[in-house]
Amino acid sequence: MPAALSLQGLSKRYGTLTAVDRFSLEVEQGTVFGLLGPNGAGKTTLIKMLTTLMRPTEGDAFIQGHSIVSAGKKVRELIGVVPQENNLDRYLTARENLVLHAKMHGIPPRDYRPRIDELLELTGLSGRRNDFPDTFSGGMQRRLVVARALVHQPRLLFLDEPTTGLDPQSRRALWDHVRTLRSRMTIFLTTHYMDEADSLCDRIVIMDHGKSLVDGSAAELKARYAHAHIYELEVRRDAQRYEELFSSLSAVTSLEREQNAFRIVLRDEESLKPLMDSMESGDIRRICLVEPSLEEVFLDLTGKAVRE
Ligand SMILES: Nc1ncnc2c1ncn2[C@@H]1O[C@H](COP(=O)(O)OP(=O)(O)O)[C@@H](O)[C@H]1O
Ligand SMILES: [Mg+2]
Known part of the structure; x- marks a missing residue:
């Protein structure tokens, strides 16, 4: 079985700024992987390349063996994305946002209807299915974006700072939800919250200035570096x-x-x-x-x- 994710010398330059600097990494299937770094470290740039929203300047990465550079369409079938900024359609209801996503992935209604009902239930949004996202709290909007990312049953879920800006209670609720997903898919999340990485991730890479600094479990990092x-x-x-x-x-x-x-x-x-x-x-x-x-x-x- 190929690695869930394999990065091979992946780089991104914006003019003279190197935001991601020859990043190499293998992530095994079923891992909850956390990329930890301060603002400006290059986390979002890395995720944008891996989710085919941005082309690398150099190098390549493979999602279950499929190149992000030359097999973008296949990669997009395999991944779910929760971007740093919520990008819900504000003129569609919660449920309609999910239906639109299902249609874009070519899922027939008989398959997406029960699936969407289930996801709305799991994320605690069933009662608000016909409301517009603008009327939702930050935590509810975030959960809706997560639900949307799961509609096409991805094998690898990317979450870019999933809980930034949320109150403690909403953060916990989202963590609990991520924990229920871990048995079914590989999860790649970025965060600048230590407690988040500590409590959710099997493996953590700390990055800064586009480079990986260390790699290990939370316990290993504590033992090795502090x-x-x-x-x-x-x-x-x-x-x-x-x-x-x-x-x-x-x-x-x-x-x-x-x-x-x-x-x-x-x-x-x-x-x-x-x-x-x-x-x-x-x-x-x-x-x-x-x-x-x-x-x-x-x-x-x-x-x-x-x-x-
Ligand atoms: N579109 C862009 N054009 C130019 N510079 C950018 C762009 N996006 C990000 N950067 C710069 O690249 C670096 C990494 O940013 P980013 O990937 O957003 O980091 P993080 O998500 O870790 O906060 C920062 O110095 C940021 O200012
Ligand atoms: Mg970011």
């Missing part, structure tokens, strides 16, 4: 004395204390031993490693916070 060794340590007694002692150790790079509890950043993993050796073992009530967040990995790699 090199802060942060511990929480609680002592039974002598907190004042231990504070002085810890701050004199070269292994300790930062120290905070609240009564008997310390938050200690160590220089490296080996620094744990000298710290432990400096203590009476009976004085330790609790010690645990604090897991770094994906946010810290991101900061570490791109040198910037994720912009909203």
Whole structure:
């Protein structure tokens, strides 16, 4: 079985700006893949090329073995697209938006009718099927765009920043919906929300300036790239004395204390031993490693916070 998606040296230049820089990647069938990056990283440009809305300057990509450059029509049958900006037809009702999409894909009414009913049900829009999208909340519009992308039963679903601008409750609702799809198709989403990538994606690539910086599961990225060794340590007694002692150790790079509890950043993993050796073992009530967040990995790699 060919990869769901294979990118081979894909590039896009806008004049002198290289928005996507020789990007290569393989995504296996059934993956929820997350492309994470700050604004301007090149995520939308990449998705536009993969969904045949824009031609690459260089390179090619293959959706289940079909070239985005030379087999655009076949590629468009295989993919569903949720673009960054909602592009619903405001002069059509919710249901009519879905029907138009079905017709454009040449699906006969006897097939699309039950399918559209089901999708409206699944996205919680059945009661609003005959209303115009302009009367919908942001979350409802987004769910309608997702429903539309699923009408022709794609094998690969692209979601470009699916939850940007949504309130927390609508974001969760959309995440839940994406989770129900994961068994049936490959999902490729972009986001600048760490928690979104962390909770939805099997695999994450962080990109900036058109290039891939790292690739792995959320857990792998945290383990590999956030090199802060942060511990929480609680002592039974002598907190004042231990504070002085810890701050004199070269292994300790930062120290905070609240009564008997310390938050200690160590220089490296080996620094744990000298710290432990400096203590009476009976004085330790609790010690645990604090897991770094994906946010810290991101900061570490791109040198910037994720912009909203
Ligand atoms: N049509 C365009 N013409 C010129 N520059 C563009 C165009 N679209 C995007 N860019 C630039 O390309 C870079 C990548 O943009 P984009 O792909 O939208 O990033 P992202 O989706 O990660 O925010 C940015 O510097 C952006 O300003
Ligand atoms: Mg974008």
